[in-house]
Amino acid sequence: xxxxxxxxxxxxxxxxxxxxxNQQSMVDALAAxxxxxxxxxxxxxxxxxxxxxxxxxLIANGMNLLPNTxxxxxxxxxxFAAQLAREALQTNWVKLxxxxxxxxxxxxxxxxxxxxxxxxxxxxxxxPYVHADPVLCKRLEQVGCAAVMPxxxxxxxxxxxxxxxxLEIIIEQANVPVVVDAGIGSPSHAALAxxxxxxxxxxxxxxxVAGNPVAMSQAFAQAVAAGRQAYEAGLAGQEQQAVAxxxxxxxxxxx
Amino acid sequence: MEQIKISINGEVRHIAANTNIAQLLVEIGNAEQxxxxxxxxxxIARSEWPAHIINHGDEISLFQAIAGG
Numbered sequence: 090x091x092x093x094x095x096x097x098x099x100x101x102x103x104x105x106x107x108x109x110x111n112q113q114s115m116v117d118a119l120a121a122x123x124x125x126x127x128x129x130x131x132x133x134x135x136x137x138x139x140x141x142x143x144x145x146x147l148i149a150n151g152m153n154l155l156p157n158t159x160x161x162x163x164x165x166x167x168x169f170a171a172q173l174a175r176e177a178l179q180t181n182w183v184k185l186x187x188x189x190x191x192x193x194x195x196x197x198x199x200x201x202x203x204x205x206x207x208x209x210x211x212x213x214x215x216x217p218y219v220h221a222d223p224v225l226c227k228r229l230e231q232v233g234c235a236a237v238m239p240x241x242x243x244x245x246x247x248x249x250x251x252x253x254x255x256l257e258i259i260i261e262q263a264n265v266p267v268v269v270d271a272g273i274g275s276p277s278h279a280a281l282a283x284x285x286x287x288x289x290x291x292x293x294x295x296x297x298v299a300g301n302p303v304a305m306s307q308a309f310a311q312a313v314a315a316g317r318q319a320y321e322a323g324l325a326g327q328e329q330q331a332v333a334x335x336x337x338x339x340x341x342x343x344x
Numbered sequence: 345m346e347q348i349k350i351s352i353n354g355e356v357r358h359i360a361a362n363t364n365i366a367q368l369l370v371e372i373g374n375a376e377q378x379x380x381x382x383x384x385x386x387x388i389a390r391s392e393w394p395a396h397i398i399n400h401g402d403e404i405s406l407f408q409a410i411a412g413g
Contacts, residue, residue: 105413115411130412133405134374136355140410144378159412172387173407177380179390244413293413 091288093266094182094214094235096153098125101283102313103155103268104306105293106143108245114302116146122296122306128155128184131174144178155216157184162197164204171208183208184238186218194244198225202232209233218270221252226259226267237263238291240271241282245294247274250281260286276305276312283316284324348400361400365393368404378409 091098104124109115119127127147132140147154156174161167164187171183185208187201188194196219208215214235219225221239229237239259242248249272250256260267266288273279274295282290292309299305346361352372359368365381365388381388382405388396398404 106411107413109411128413129409131380131407132410133353134379134408136353136372136406140408142378143411144409148377154409156409157412169387173380173382174409175380176387176390177378177407177409291413 091266093216096126098289099123100125100310100313101289101317102279102310103127103289103291104296105291106147107293108297109302110297112143112146115143115297116150118296118302118306119147119152120150121303121310123310124152124306126153126155128157128291128293129174129178130157130159131170131177132160153182154178154180155182155184156180157186157218158204159186159188161187161204162189162200163187164200164207167200167204168207168211171204171213172211175213181212182214182216184216184218188218188244196220196240198222201225202228205229205234206232216268221255221259223255223258223262227262230263230265234265236266236268236288238268238270241269241278242272242274244271246272247295248272249274249278250285253281253285256282256287257285276308279309280312280316280319283313284319286320289313348398350398350400350402350404352404353406359398363398365396365398368398369393374406374408380407381405382407 100123102124103126104122105128156178158167158170161170167187187197201217205215205217216236216238217229218238226237241250268289269282269287270291273292279290296302296306347358348361383402
């Protein structure tokens, strides 16, 4: 069981709700994933063109909601977005993300730290999306974040765990859960993160744009469970040289 | 009935004076869950909606939860 803030989770696969071909596909895939925490975004209502209400089916399925601050470019905007999300979704959980650059969507560490400190002070359960920066992750922990969410690769890139060496340091040093977010493109990437000792992973694009999102979400669920089990079992160490798995008896000699 | 002029997400509207936020959201068909609102850039808590009367010239920003990662 994974505990973050005031909640415990049986599934270590967190999922995003964006980019699915349609609402039914999203609801079905998320249900099949076993995920208990799903991210959502907030937008200004278009008075002419109303968006679908995606909230009702998620709540009906018992999902915990993690609103994000996507679209915020500064700490001030992110705090405002978090406060709006708290009202909209009636939760004090927030995925803090501040990425001013639309090309790579890399998180701004300075604004993120400032916003995290303010939001933690206001009683939010803050899960910041950050670069895989071990020093920043410790600072975020110190200002009261409930977890840290370092990236594996840029959002939506599906490139996998490109920040491996730094994620290892973050996992080694963290006293709060580490959720690897962004860049996870296949179940093997998710399994790798879990084998390394990540507490959870957050996957969106790789499930949402898969040929069959329901089947892919199940594949991710199995990979996350397998990776976690391997981590808990204790992986065998690596050697530079071969180490025989069979006894090297000499029974063929002299034949 | 006295009317006042307000804007909602930049769109000008005329509504009855002494309308509160809860009534306004019903009127514009946005009373469902997943909505948050600010009046003149100040967020109004859901619990205050029935008591908060909208004034002439108020700029209302309405937000809703949508799919996202």
